[in-house]
Amino acid sequence: MTTIGELLQTAATKNGISIDLLSRLLNIERTYLYLTDANPSTVIDRIRDAIKEAAQ
Amino acid sequence: MRLTKLEMKNFGPYKGVVEVSFDSVKGKNVWIIWGSNGAGKTHVFKAIKWCLYGWEPSPGEKIRRPTSKDAWDLVYGTNIDQGIPPDPYMHVCLWFEHQPETASSSKQLYVVRRLVRPASSRPRNPSQIDVDFEVKINGRINDSPKEAIEAILPVAANQFFMFHGEEIRKMSLKHGEDVQQAIELILDAQTFRQGIAHLATVGKQISRELDEERAKAGDMAQYLDAKHQIEEKTESIQKEITQNQRELEAKREDLENVDAKLRSHQGSEKLMGQLEIQRQQLNQVEEDRENHLAKYDVLISELPSRLILPELQKVLEKKEVQHQRIEEQRQRIAELRGMQMLAARVLKLDTCICGNKITGVEKTHLEAERRHYEDELKQSEAGLEQEDPTYYQVRETVAGLSASKLDFAQYKKELDRINVRIDEFRNAIKKTEKDLGSSDQGLIRQLQADRTGFQEEIARRQERVSSLREMFKTQQDYMDRVERNILRVDRSSRVKQNLERQFSLAQIARSSFESVLEPLTDIKRKVIEVEATRIFRKLTNKPEEYDRIQVDEYYDVAVVNKEGNLLEREKLSTGEREIVALSFILGLMRASEKEAPLVLDTFFAHLDDAHYTNIVSSLPDFAHQVVLILTNVEYQNLRQRASEGFFGHLAQVWQATRDQEKKASKLIGTELLAPISKVVPK
Numbered sequence: 179m180t181t182i183g184e185l186l187q188t189a190a191t192k193n194g195i196s197i198d199l200l201s202r203l204l205n206i207e208r209t210y211l212y213l214t215d216a217n218p219s220t221v222i223d224r225i226r227d228a229i230k231e232a233a234q
Numbered sequence: 235m236r237l238t239k240l241e242m243k244n245f246g247p248y249k250g251v252v253e254v255s256f257d258s259v260k261g262k263n264v265w266i267i268w269g270s271n272g273a274g275k276t277h278v279f280k281a282i283k284w285c286l287y288g289w290e291p292s293p294g295e296k297i298r299r300p301t302s303k304d305a306w307d308l309v310y311g312t313n314i315d316q317g318i319p320p321d322p323y324m325h326v327c328l329w330f331e332h333q334p335e336t337a338s339s340s341k342q343l344y345v346v347r348r349l350v351r352p353a354s355s356r357p358r359n360p361s362q363i364d365v366d367f368e369v370k371i372n373g374r375i376n377d378s379p380k381e382a383i384e385a386i387l388p389v390a391a392n393q394f395f396m397f398h399g400e401e402i403r404k405m406s407l408k409h410g411e412d413v414q415q416a417i418e419l420i421l422d423a424q425t426f427r428q429g430i431a432h433l434a435t436v437g438k439q440i441s442r443e444l445d446e447e448r449a450k451a452g453d454m455a456q457y458l459d460a461k462h463q464i465e466e467k468t469e470s471i472q473k474e475i476t477q478n479q480r481e482l483e484a485k486r487e488d489l490e491n492v493d494a495k496l497r498s499h500q501g502s503e504k505l506m507g508q509l510e511i512q513r514q515q516l517n518q519v520e521e522d523r524e525n526h527l528a529k530y531d532v533l534i535s536e537l538p539s540r541l542i543l544p545e546l547q548k549v550l551e552k553k554e555v556q557h558q559r560i561e562e563q564r565q566r567i568a569e570l571r572g573m574q575m576l577a578a579r580v581l582k583l584d585t586c587i588c589g590n591k592i593t594g595v596e597k598t599h600l601e602a603e604r605r606h607y608e609d610e611l612k613q614s615e616a617g618l619e620q621e622d623p624t625y626y627q628v629r630e631t632v633a634g635l636s637a638s639k640l641d642f643a644q645y646k647k648e649l650d651r652i653n654v655r656i657d658e659f660r661n662a663i664k665k666t667e668k669d670l671g672s673s674d675q676g677l678i679r680q681l682q683a684d685r686t687g688f689q690e691e692i693a694r695r696q697e698r699v700s701s702l703r704e705m706f707k708t709q710q711d712y713m714d715r716v717e718r719n720i721l722r723v724d725r726s727s728r729v730k731q732n733l734e735r736q737f738s739l740a741q742i743a744r745s746s747f748e749s750v751l752e753p754l755t756d757i758k759r760k761v762i763e764v765e766a767t768r769i770f771r772k773l774t775n776k777p778e779e780y781d782r783i784q785v786d787e788y789y790d791v792a793v794v795n796k797e798g799n800l801l802e803r804e805k806l807s808t809g810e811r812e813i814v815a816l817s818f819i820l821g822l823m824r825a826s827e828k829e830a831p832l833v834l835d836t837f838f839a840h841l842d843d844a845h846y847t848n849i850v851s852s853l854p855d856f857a858h859q860v861v862l863i864l865t866n867v868e869y870q871n872l873r874q875r876a877s878e879g880f881f882g883h884l885a886q887v888w889q890a891t892r893d894q895e896k897k898a899s900k901l902i903g904t905e906l907l908a909p910i911s912k913v914v915p916k
Contacts, residue, residue: 181757181758181761182754182827185753185754186746186750188749189746189747189750190746192746192749193742193745193746193749195739195742195743195746199739199743200746203433203743203747204422204425204426204429207429207432208384208422208425209380209384218432221432222432222435222436222439225436226436226439226736229436229440229743232739233732233739234732
């Protein structure tokens with residue numbers, strides 16, 4: 179496992195949150211904020227969608 | 235991730251299609267592209283960057299959207315002649331082999347960026363071209379090409395792991411804020427930092443929605459209380475309806491029984507009906523007789539006046555004569571008054587109405603006439619008799635008695651007729667009563683009274699049931715409304731719970747990102763320090779003097795000597811600074827957790843012999859794939875200085891050349907290098 183993966187897993191276990199959600203949020207940030215010049219509101223929408231889905 | 239092939243068409247100085255293969259043989263991981271200045275070797279490096287990112291970012295440059303201008307400047311022909319490309323169909327294709335950390339088999343990636351269907355067959359400016367970008371993974375088109383590249387290359391790899399010598403020289407000086415951000419991108423620290431900010435925004439958004447939902451929803455306890463009250467009321471109404479209906483049924487049964495009994499005494503009932511009618515008729519006739527008897531009193535009261543009528547008529551005749559005389563006197567007085575007034579008015583005139591002047595004689599005569607009328611008027615008024623006050627009373631009495639028709643015979647006859655009818659009805663009643671037994675009469679009267687009572691009771695109950703049903707319906711309407719509200723509040727409650735859960739997740743995710751950020755930065759910085767130091771110690775020409783590389787929290791790099799003193803980079807030589815920068819970049823690559831090809835373009839210009847030798851001998855170990863782009867001078871140096879071990883890692887050498895007549899460059903694959911001393915000149 180990578181360093182980031184390990185740190186995320188530790189944070190997920192400590193805070194009682196799914197590692198999948200954290201990984202998904204991280205990927206959204208990586209993909210939509212830095213690799214492209216996507217509108218920040220798109221990133222917010224994607225994050226909100228991920229959280230909504232996780233809250234179901 | 236390893237680059238396996240590059241194909242360019244009409245790219246930069248290359249006219250038509252040019253292919254560069256990076257096929258690997260085991261143990262060989264170094265490729266060289268060399269050529270003289272302007273031969274097109276750097277365009278190989280540019281082609282890789284443009285294909286992946288659409289533009290050519292330098293270290294620290296902010297990431298931006300590729301533009302048509304980026305592509306236009308790279309199309310063959312835009313830098314020569316009139317700047318109009320002879321063939322606008324430019325493309326660059328890259329083939330990669332990627333071994334994912336979690337998968338056993340490798341993936342083949344095909345990346346192409348090209349100009350497609352330009353608006354003009356001979357485009358004259360960037361606005362007339364369209365650029366297409368496509369990624370295939372194992373032969374299948376990927377819907378998210380940028381994500382696919384992100385998955386195999388470190389974020390911002392284009393800014394650090396493929397660089398020109400000039401860029402490394404910039405990097406060898408103190409970092410700026412943008413460079414720090416780019417480094418944090420590679421390390422994902424910036425990603426977490428922005429993630430924290432975005433999650434805070436999302437948290438605020440959810441919190442706002444939660445507040446709105448709380449404001450919209452009503453009080454569930456209030457609705458439930460109302461529901462229970464309505465239920466109780468409805469139940470009470472329902473009970474009363476049932477009770478009334480039961481009573482109604484009972485009364486209907488009673489009524490049916492009474493009707494049945496009455497039917498069984500139908501004959502008697504008929505007689506009862508007949509008896510009733512006869513009694514009503516008798517009552518009517520008796521009433522007529524009372525009225526008729528009242529007429530007798532009137533006849534009697536008029537009788538004395540009737541007897542004195544002739545006398546009254548004579549009195550009236552006398553009074554009429556006096557009345558007539560008085561009327562004549564009154565008339566004469568009125569005439570005299572008129573004449574006197576006329577004479578007085580004429581006396582005031584000068585001319586007559588016929589226009590003739592009234593003479594003095596005539597006026598004297600008129601004055602005499604007026605006096606005469608005046609005297610006569612006074613005499614008449616004095617002689618006017620007084621009207622007899624009884625005259626009008628007597629006249630009316632006489633007129634009334636004369637009009638009266640006193641007919642006692644007719645009165646007697648009518649009275650007799652009424653009496654006969656009364657007797658007839660009484661006899662008929664007696665007969666009917668005789669026919670109808672006294673017991674039957676009582677029973678039927680009782681039954682009829684019962685029936686009337688039952689009918690009234692039924693009507694009353696029906697009215698009550700109808701009213702209760704109306705009340706029941708109203709309560710049901712209330713209940714519908716309350717239940718709708720309960721559902722709404724319930725739904726809202728579920729929405730609220732979900733929003734609360736979302737808010738909690740956003741907060742926890744943010745807190746998790748925060749808890750990752752600090753150790754991540756620290757760990758990564760240490761990894762860079764350790765790796766950069768390891769590489770630096772291999773490369774430096776003063777290993778006995780320099781101990782290690784230190785990276786501070788802003789990613790500023792310094793050298794620490796054996797005495798433990800910090801040596802700022804500005805105090806190092808240019809070559810030393812470049813060695814430090816290269817060590818840092820290679821350390822950064824290790825910390826990035828993803829493998830990327832190392833592409834170095836004209837990097838060796840400022841290095842002394844010792845540094846050069848160290849780098850060349852260590853290069854194959856720096857990355858799993860190294861592409862060196864060299865000037866012809868650097869290339870000759872390399873052949874002279876490189877060790878046998880280095881040549882053992884060489885996979886392929888390409889030479890960039892330019893045909894001045896055709897104004898086009900080409901790449902020629904050459905034989906594998908051998909040290910220059912072993913090369914036999916052709």
